[in-house]
Each structure stands twice: as structure tokens, then as C-alpha cells.
Amino acid sequence: MITNIIIVKDLVKKFGSFVANDHLTFEVRKGEIFGFLGANGAGKTTAIRILCGLSFPTSGELSVAGYNVYTQREKIKQNIGYMSQKFSLYDDLTIFENIRFYAAIYGLSRKDIDNRAEILMKKLNLEDARNKLIRDIPLGWKQKLAFSVAIIHDPKIVFLDEPTGGVDPITRRQFWDMIYEAARNGITVFVTTHYMDEAEYCDRVSIMVDGRIAALDTPVALREKYQARNMNEVFLKLARAQTKEVA
Amino acid sequence: MAVSVDVQNLSKNYGDVEALKEISFSVKKGELFGFIGPDGAGKTTLFRILATLLLADSGTATVEGFDVVKDYRKIRKIIGYMPGRFSLYQDLSVEENLTFFATIFGTTIEENYNLVKEIYSQIEPFKTRKAGKLSGGMKQKLALSCALIHKPEVLFLDEPTTGVDAVSRQEFWEMLKRLKAQGISIIVSTPYMDEAGLCDRVALIQDGSIMQISTPEKVVESYPLELYTVDSADIYRLLHDLKKLPGAASVFAFGQSAHLSFQKGKLSREGVLDYLSKTGHKEVQVKPVKPNIEDCFMELMQKG
Amino acid sequence: MKRFWGFVVKEFLHIFRDYRTLLILFGMPAVQLILFGFVITNEIKDARFAVLDLSKDETTRQITEKITSSGYFRLDRNLNTYHEIEAAFREGDIRLVVVFEPDFARRLEKERAAHVQLIGDASDPNTANILVNYATGILNNYLLSLNAEAIPLQIIPEARMMYNQELKGVFMFVPGLMAMLLMLISALMTSLSITREKELGTMELLLASPLRPMQIVVGKVFPYVFLAFINACIIILLGWAVFGVPVRGSIALLLFESFLFISMALSLGILISCITNSQQLAMMISLVALMLPTILLSGFIFPVENMPVILQWLCHIMPPMYFITVIKSIMLKGNGLFFIWKETLILIGFTLFFILLSVKKFKIRLA
Numbered sequence: 001m002i003t004n005i006i007i008v009k010d011l012v013k014k015f016g017s018f019v020a021n022d023h024l025t026f027e028v029r030k031g032e033i034f035g036f037l038g039a040n041g042a043g044k045t046t047a048i049r050i051l052c053g054l055s056f057p058t059s060g061e062l063s064v065a066g067y068n069v070y071t072q073r074e075k076i077k078q079n080i081g082y083m084s085q086k087f088s089l090y091d092d093l094t095i096f097e098n099i100r101f102y103a104a105i106y107g108l109s110r111k112d113i114d115n116r117a118e119i120l121m122k123k124l125n126l127e128d129a130r131n132k133l134i135r136d137i138p139l140g141w142k143q144k145l146a147f148s149v150a151i152i153h154d155p156k157i158v159f160l161d162e163p164t165g166g167v168d169p170i171t172r173r174q175f176w177d178m179i180y181e182a183a184r185n186g187i188t189v190f191v192t193t194h195y196m197d198e199a200e201y202c203d204r205v206s207i208m209v210d211g212r213i214a215a216l217d218t219p220v221a222l223r224e225k226y227q228a229r230n231m232n233e234v235f236l237k238l239a240r241a242q243t244k245e246v247a
Numbered sequence: 248m249a250v251s252v253d254v255q256n257l258s259k260n261y262g263d264v265e266a267l268k269e270i271s272f273s274v275k276k277g278e279l280f281g282f283i284g285p286d287g288a289g290k291t292t293l294f295r296i297l298a299t300l301l302l303a304d305s306g307t308a309t310v311e312g313f314d315v316v317k318d319y320r321k322i323r324k325i326i327g328y329m330p331g332r333f334s335l336y337q338d339l340s341v342e343e344n345l346t347f348f349a350t351i352f353g354t355t356i357e358e359n360y361n362l363v364k365e366i367y368s369q370i371e372p373f374k375t376r377k378a379g380k381l382s383g384g385m386k387q388k389l390a391l392s393c394a395l396i397h398k399p400e401v402l403f404l405d406e407p408t409t410g411v412d413a414v415s416r417q418e419f420w421e422m423l424k425r426l427k428a429q430g431i432s433i434i435v436s437t438p439y440m441d442e443a444g445l446c447d448r449v450a451l452i453q454d455g456s457i458m459q460i461s462t463p464e465k466v467v468e469s470y471p472l473e474l475y476t477v478d479s480a481d482i483y484r485l486l487h488d489l490k491k492l493p494g495a496a497s498v499f500a501f502g503q504s505a506h507l508s509f510q511k512g513k514l515s516r517e518g519v520l521d522y523l524s525k526t527g528h529k530e531v532q533v534k535p536v537k538p539n540i541e542d543c544f545m546e547l548m549q550k551g
Numbered sequence: 552m553k554r555f556w557g558f559v560v561k562e563f564l565h566i567f568r569d570y571r572t573l574l575i576l577f578g579m580p581a582v583q584l585i586l587f588g589f590v591i592t593n594e595i596k597d598a599r600f601a602v603l604d605l606s607k608d609e610t611t612r613q614i615t616e617k618i619t620s621s622g623y624f625r626l627d628r629n630l631n632t633y634h635e636i637e638a639a640f641r642e643g644d645i646r647l648v649v650v651f652e653p654d655f656a657r658r659l660e661k662e663r664a665a666h667v668q669l670i671g672d673a674s675d676p677n678t679a680n681i682l683v684n685y686a687t688g689i690l691n692n693y694l695l696s697l698n699a700e701a702i703p704l705q706i707i708p709e710a711r712m713m714y715n716q717e718l719k720g721v722f723m724f725v726p727g728l729m730a731m732l733l734m735l736i737s738a739l740m741t742s743l744s745i746t747r748e749k750e751l752g753t754m755e756l757l758l759a760s761p762l763r764p765m766q767i768v769v770g771k772v773f774p775y776v777f778l779a780f781i782n783a784c785i786i787i788l789l790g791w792a793v794f795g796v797p798v799r800g801s802i803a804l805l806l807f808e809s810f811l812f813i814s815m816a817l818s819l820g821i822l823i824s825c826i827t828n829s830q831q832l833a834m835m836i837s838l839v840a841l842m843l844p845t846i847l848l849s850g851f852i853f854p855v856e857n858m859p860v861i862l863q864w865l866c867h868i869m870p871p872m873y874f875i876t877v878i879k880s881i882m883l884k885g886n887g888l889f890f891i892w893k894e895t896l897i898l899i900g901f902t903l904f905f906i907l908l909s910v911k912k913f914k915i916r917l918a
Contacts, residue, residue, distance in 0.1 A: 040383030166286030200502030350557025
């Protein structure tokens, strides 16, 4: 049986007269890797903020991890993880301190925190570096660590906002290994990216253009539908079509 | 052919971190030269040294024959520089920004309008809008216009396409090609491997060292291994199983497929098919494939 | 030169775009001046005092009445013994205690001199000082009214305020406030301007352009000279209109000296901007590091002559001290340039020094 962990019906978000999200309707299935693509300014960030309980929608029905976006925002926050390229870890704290901090704000017990921190550092081969400041470690490590920290409290959903920007190709793939693993462990992954090859790693992909969802399907189905060799072509076709309409 | 930028044994450290390790290269006049590498590879440090904004610890660098240390003032007159971070005045309008940069280089928009026309005309309808209110793609076009308005001989573009969506990226590269046709030498950096093919020559850079400098075609030709692209119904398990295959040099995901590299003769298509059916994979396909820049980059990274 | 003007135009655009900051820059000095001014005058009008009258005669009663009816003081209580003095101060509201010695009237008559002790609450030394001076003034007035005899009567101590005969505290404060506000506002404005470009990353582009450090530094100061000058005019106008502080000397000279002081402060701000990398740090330095010396070491609140030698020496390297001297001289004494040319030259010197140091400290590269 497929259960939907995120249900969005007619989500509208307006800023003044500007419509950032124009009647979005979609579902995200439990345990899937859901790619959320779109050009700059298409309204991705606005939608993610609403799903994470950081801002209210103008209208629409939304449920995230079984909780209502209007009335149960605190519940939602406890059941999701969030990581973005721009902000995730504190530069002036050590690796261990960062892990401990994030584990603590999700209310893990002291014993749990220490346990999970050890397991996590072992998995990432960071045991020797536990007392290094975040600002002193390479970007690739940082992003992997940030992701691990974002799921340290076993959330139902993790939101990843351009998690691999600027990361070298090998680390990028290691990062996706971690995403797969999380998905296998039942965590639903909601991810945005500018790397179109990464879109192919997703179970399903939605492509936003000008505040609306222009396409949503598996990468294979999208490639067939738009007669494209890869997701990059699909994306270009959709985004270009839109630009022509406007012009 | 005349040399535009020449760099010899350039090194730069920040404390213990070696940002650049003895790198050398030269860029010809009118060339579109790309630095391909991830964040932290040393691209920004290199660009800043060439734009006379940082001093190297050792080594020499010249731009159009001028030394980056001694003749920094002359260089500042003839280069166009676009830093990695969007660095225009957000509280000034599109037109005010462009006017300002024209004035401080002692010129006017009218004088060099031809050069920027193609790019600027796309944002000109919004010329009274504040730069901070532009979309990512438009900001980038404005930044490029500002870097071009004084008709520079060399353009340094540090990660101009980072964080920009695929559509704007493609448009941007088309603009660069047309600029190159006007005889401007362009040095550009990017973390997107797929953009390498758009340059005349590329330097693959990682951890402060240049791993290879060549044309994109030759980079691909020099790939030392054989490569298969492998499909299966379960890509996650496929990657894991292929890594255990004896004779496999590396296994990386590429979209819905896996790229499997190996020494010539070590593996055969039949052998791989056989192994995968034994491990219970369905809908398996194995095809030889030409490597792309990313395959080459990862191969070089692993060697290093 | 074209490049320089292009730069100046850009700076003006920044300033006028940011109307909120503009409002603070113009609003804050006016509000502060008015608040400060009224707080000071109120304190002096409402000062409570106590009397320890060990003589209890007609003369002491009259003097007490004079003090009470002066408008500056309000009689809070009568004390009976010395011990009660400290208790009275501790309870809080008493600012001054007047002690008449025993046989006051008799001594005044026979010995032609009597002692009165004025005890101020030195936890607020400035107010105490002013109050003691007020009280002394009242005593002297009273004596003058009695002075029919050939040999003048004496009451000790004696003090006199030469150029502030009405003993108006606000007269002393407006020049000091002017110096402080102009110093802070001006230094703050420019100290943020270069660091802002460093933070936004635009400095990277300016550096990679042919602009010279001198063009950037002077180009940053230039627009703010106008703004700060308008501020100076507002302050002088408010001082005159609200508090009746006169300008006895030449207005042109006053404006010129203000202009000079503003340029000095703006240059100092630019210097701060050149040697710091974040707006936060620049603001801390301009507020904390400039505010305290400007208030404490300029003669604004504490007279320089009363300070220990080391502090006096420190005062002499603080530009505000010279400016306060200059404007007091022009506004209250009505002096001309002849009396203040030395201070004027020193202010010019400071300005040039800061500008040149800024250009020298201006980093032509990042890091």
C-alpha cells in the first residue's frame, strides 16, 4: 500500500500581488526520493518553507507527515529534518559540538546523543577529526556531515535544498549513496538541485515553472513524454516553452 | 599565437591550507579557457591573484604581458572581472550600476554600447529596477555587462553559472561564445563538469593542483580505461554489486545508469551480464560508452 | 576627475535610497539634543536640598528662603545634627545640604564673615558642581543686598561663573553636545560606508578597477560633509530656538569651524572603515571608542583643568576638546578667529592626518 506522507492540495502563496505558488497540487509517497526542480525564482524555496512549517500558505490544504500545516507546525518541525547548502552547521563549533547541538534541540537523551554521535562519526570516518572546527574541514565532509545531522533524530521526511552545490563529483555520488540509504531506512527525501543528472537519481521528479508544477512523474516517463535523452533536455524544454509564452 | 595570461609555479597558502600548489598554465589571446573543479579547488584564489586582488606566495603571473604585482594598475584598466558572489550595488538600479562602472573606467555606456548590446538589451526593459530585485539569471547578465562595459581585453569570470538554473546557464555560455568571437580572451571557472565541453581548452583543478590541461576532446581521448554504462531495475543495489565485481576499477552513478570502468581486457560485456544475472538483477543492459569530462575528472581525482 | 565625480554620484544615490538611515541621521541628533537639554534643566529646577541650621536666626532663615524661592531648589527637610546629613543623602533625593555654623548672624555682624558649608552629592559630580555654584550665586546675591556697610560681608566659599552668569547649565551643554553628536554621527556614517562595500563584496570590484585609493577615500567623505553640515545647522538652530543659547560671535566663523570639525570626524570614520572588515566592528569602534573620550575627555562634562595630568595629556589628543573650546569661544564669548586660530589649525591638522593615514592604510588588495 502506498501512503502519502506529504499531501498538497491547491497550495497558493501570494506576496502582495505576486503569486509565488499558484495552485500547487501534489503528493509525496512515503520512503521515496522526490526531486523538486525549477528555475531560479520559480517558487521552490517558498514551497519548501511552507512544507517545513516556516511560513503560512495563503490558501490550500496541506498535510506533512500526517500533521496539518496550519495548526500543527510544531509537530511537523519535530518530524522533519532540513539541510541547505547555505546554512547547516555552525562554523565556529567543532564537529562533535555540532552533532550534539542538533541532537539536543530535537530532544534526544544524553545517552542517545553520545551513542548516535559516535556511530555517525564512525560512519563518516570523522573520529579523528571530532574536535576540528567546521570551518576547517573540506566542503565535501561538511555536506555529508550536515546531512547526517539533519537525520540524526530519525525524521519522517528530510528536506534537502541544493545539498550538493559546488561539491566534487566523487563526493557528490557518495552523498547520493547516503540519500539512497536514508530512503531505504524509510526516510522520505525531498530534494532540490541544479544538477540535472541528480534529477535522474530521484524516484519521481516535479518541475516547477513560474509558480506552477509543469510536470511530475518518474524520470523515465518524463524523458519519454518530452522525447528527451536526459533530464536536462526535459528541463530546458519545459522552462523554454514557458519563457516563450511570457515573451 | 600571442599569450594573454601566463602563470608559472604559482603557490598560495592560507595558514596551513595550500590553496594553490605550484600551478602553471598559459592562455592564448582570444581563447575561451575554463577551470573545472569543485568548490575549494583553488579557483577563486587563482582568479583573485590574476585580477591583482591577492598576492601569491611564490611564482609569477602576467596578464597581457603585465606583471600582476608590479603592474597591477595597468592590469586593472584592461581586465573585466566578475567575482563569484554577486557583487553589484543592490540598492542601485540596473542602469545606475552600469553607468557607475562605465564612469570609473573612464568611459560611457554609449561609447561601448555595441559590445554589451546583446546582453544588456535583454535586461534593458528593467533598467529602472533595483539590482537586488532581479532574478538570478538577470543579475548574472547585469554583472557581465558591468564587467564588459569598458571593453576589457581579458575577462575573468569566477563561477558565473553557480546557483543559476539550467536555462540561464545555457544562455550564458552562448553569450560567452559570441564575446570570444569579438577577440576577448575569456577565463572562466565552473563546478559544473558538463560545461567543460563549451570551452576551447580546460584545466581540471582539484585541491590546488591542475590535474590536466587540454582541449575537452583530448581530455576525453586520454581517458586510460574502458567504460560500460550499466542499467538495472534497482540502481542502488546495482552500484553496490558492481563495486564487488572483480576487475572493476570504479563504479559511479550517472543518472539512471552506472558507469563501470576497467582496465582494457579485464572485463567483457558477457562477463558483466553474467555476473549481474547471478546476483539477481533484472532488466539489465550493458553497453560500451564514451567517457565524458566527469568520468575523466573522477579518474584523475582517484589517481591523485 | 570624471571618475571621482562618478563615484560621488554613486555615494549620493546610496544615501538617498536609504531613507531610513537618513531619518536616523537627522532625527537622532535633534532628539538627543532636546532630551539632553531638558533632562539637564529639569534636574536643576527640581533639586531637593536640606538645611542643617545650627544658628537658627533671622539671617539663616532669610538665606534658606532665598535658596528655596530661587526656582532651582526645593527645601526637602530641616536637619538637626551632622549625623543626619549622611542619612539624608543615602535616602536618595537630596542633592545638596546647606550647613550654617552656630551664631551665624552674630558672626556675620561682628566678624564681618560667617561660614556656610555647601555639601553636594558627589556621586553625580557634575550636577553637584552646578548646584554648589548656584547656591553660591544665591548667597552672593543675598550678601549684595545687605551690603550697606563699608567693609564687605563675607561668606565662604566663593565661586563665580564668568560666561554663564545666569548659571544656565544648558549653555554649557549645547556646545559639548554639538561636539559629541557631530563626532558620533559623522564618524559613524563614514566608518560604515567602506566596510559595507567590503561586506557586500563590491569592494572586490572597486579594487579591480582603475579607481585610486585617494578617489575612493575622498569620494566617500565628500557627500557626507553636506549631510553632517546640515546636522550642525540643525543643532545650532535648536540650541538657539529651544534653549536660547546665543551665538555672540560670527555665525560664518561658527559654521566654518563646524565644517572643519565635521570633516575631521568624517575622516576619522573613514580611517576606521579602512582598518576594519565588518560593519559591526566599525560601529563598535565608532560608538564605544569615540563616545567615551568625547564625553569624558573633552571638557564636555568634566573640566579638563581638574583632571590628573595623564588624562589632561590624553584630552589634548582628542579633537573634540578643541572644537568645544572653539564653539564656546564663539557662541558664548563672541570671540573672533584671532582667539582660536591655534585650535583651528590643530583641527585642520587632524583632518589631513586622518585622510592621509586612511589613504595609506587603504588596502589596494583583498586580505
